[in-house]
Structure formats: structure tokens, C-alpha cells
Amino acid sequence: MTSFHAVTRVLGIVFAFTLAVAASGERPVAANGHRSSGQAAAQSPCQGLRIGVADLGYLLGSGDVVVIDVRNPAAYEYSHLRGALSIPIESLPAAALTLKSSGERIVVYGDEPGGDQGARAAGMLRQLGVADAQALDGGLPRWIADGNVIVTQVTPGF
Numbered sequence: 001m002t003s004f005h006a007v008t009r010v011l012g013i014v015f016a017f018t019l020a021v022a023a024s025g026e027r028p029v030a031a032n033g034h035r036s037s038g039q040a041a042a043q044s045p046c047q048g049l050r051i052g053v054a055d056l057g058y059l060l061g062s063g064d065v066v067v068i069d070v071r072n073p074a075a076y077e078y079s080h081l082r083g084a085l086s087i088p089i090e091s092l093p094a095a096a097l098t099l100k101s102s103g104e105r106i107v108v109y110g111d112e113p114g115g116d117q118g119a120r121a122a123g124m125l126r127q128l129g130v131a132d133a134q135a136l137d138g139g140l141p142r143w144i145a146d147g148n149v150i151v152t153q154v155t156p157g158f
Contacts, residue, residue: 066107084109
């Protein structure tokens, strides 16, 4: 069997499995063991204050989200999600009007393992009229623990 035929066969099996899962109504299980809604883009962004890692990964892949790192600038420079903007939590009120008028889905994150810094930031943005703000559940530590890519800066000489 040629590699082309092998790939075509594997894709056919994956497609059949996807159809079977969709028909059964079961929610797929991600590699980390968590069940994904599989409907991240179809859900109302205001359904919950927090968004899971798998759902954020889906949104990043579709380009339908603006991600904001609310940690201090030094922490952002050291490591952050690819494409994330750096807006420290204390600067969010000044940025709220721009974020609100952008019409984009907003996901914020911090570096507290429970995701509390991001939840505070999302709550603040919602109070300031950014109704589509959500926090990454577990923040940057969960993103990293689940094996996702981050941008890091290596200090020369170390």
C-alpha cells in the first residue's frame, strides 16, 4: 500500500468516526481527558465567565478571538500565548472602550493556577461593558500543563 493510500484510508477512518460520534450525541474527549463541547464558536460568548483550554485552542485556530495577557509586562515578555496582547490588569479600564467597540470575542488570562487573575479581569471588563469577555480557565499554567505552545524569551547567557 502506498503512503498516499495509507493516508487516505486513515482520513476515511477518522471521518467515519467523527460522523459516528456526531450521530451518537456523545461529546468528544480531548487528549487531556476533558470532554469538549465541540461547539465553542456556536455558543454565546456570555454563557460563562470562564472558557476551557480546548475551546480557546479551537477559537485560536479559527481566528475568532482576541487573547489578552493581563500579567505585568515583564511576565508577558518572558512567556505568553502566541498572538496574545499585553494589557496589564490595571490598564484594562483604559482599554475597555476600544475592546468593546471591536466586536471581537475577548479571552483574558493571568498566571494564577486557578485562573483567578483572569476571572477578575474578565469580570472587570464585563462591568465596563465588554459583554463578550471570558477568562481562560486555569490561566497560563493550565494552558502549559495541557501541552499547548507558548512564546518564550530566552535570556542570553543562560
